[in-house]
Amino acid sequence: MARVATTTDAFNAVAEPRRRQILDVLAAGERPVNDLVRRLGLAQPLVSKHLRVLREVGLVDVRDEGRQRIYRLNGRSLKPIHDWVKNYEQAWAERFDRLDVVLEELKGAEHTGKEQGDGSDDE
Amino acid sequence: MARVATTTDAFNAVAEPRRRQILDVLAAGERPVNDLVRRLGLAQPLVSKHLRVLREVGLVDVRDEGRQRIYRLNGRSLKPIHDWVKNYEQAWAERFDRLDVVLEELKGAEHTGKEQGDGSDDE
């Protein structure tokens, strides 16, 4: 048997560095494919294939706009990963057992994190 | 070319569900290999191989104890994953509102709305 298919879940989709790159770019705002191609310096078919994988695990959404396809981040699909790693957080942050510290960090993450201001969540 | 080697980084190591299972078991405490074998119902060589991968990316440590090898979780290696996903937390922040509320109650409404409206073109 070969490895678990990359289209299985977000874990596998995100294991590929280029796909993480794509998501990182999309985090700044939706973009057409060619924009990603130029920005990442990858071959266009390769980008399309990676986008397909990301689409199949729900990490990105597409919208047709003329002859362009606008891809948009759908970070919700990363939640399973976040939920899983979160359980290990204490392994590198033993201060984590105090609720106030938890909340402090939570808040910090909100205005310290890079702007993703695309507001892609909806529904 | 094939996929990036699973021994490359934690992202790839953790993309394999069995390896996540192993880590989950080890999260409860260090264990010898046979313990994992019984607990996961996998073939012993398979467990050993997965443990090797986990070891090579630093996700577990080993200690020799007689003729047993005690594996122990080293969750610090998961931090890169956590750091990466954390930036996307806002994408599913609807659920997060609940925590925002708690935060505001504790800290006195320090929370400011998230900035939006990037989507700007560029380059």
Next chain:
DNA sequence: TTGACATATACCGATATAGGCATATAGGGT
């Protein structure tokens, strides 16, 4: 229609993965 552009897909090659089975290595007990 023709042509140019934007994106997706088909096909191919090389790689290395997960898992199975058999065996090697190593330590403990007798």
Next chain:
DNA sequence: ACCCTATATGCCTATATCGGTATATGTCAA
């Protein structure tokens, strides 16, 4: 010494990956 247990590794197969090149699909413009 021997045997038994515990674990690691080697060899093998099937699979499906990633990346490349070529082509198909689709959309706009003249």
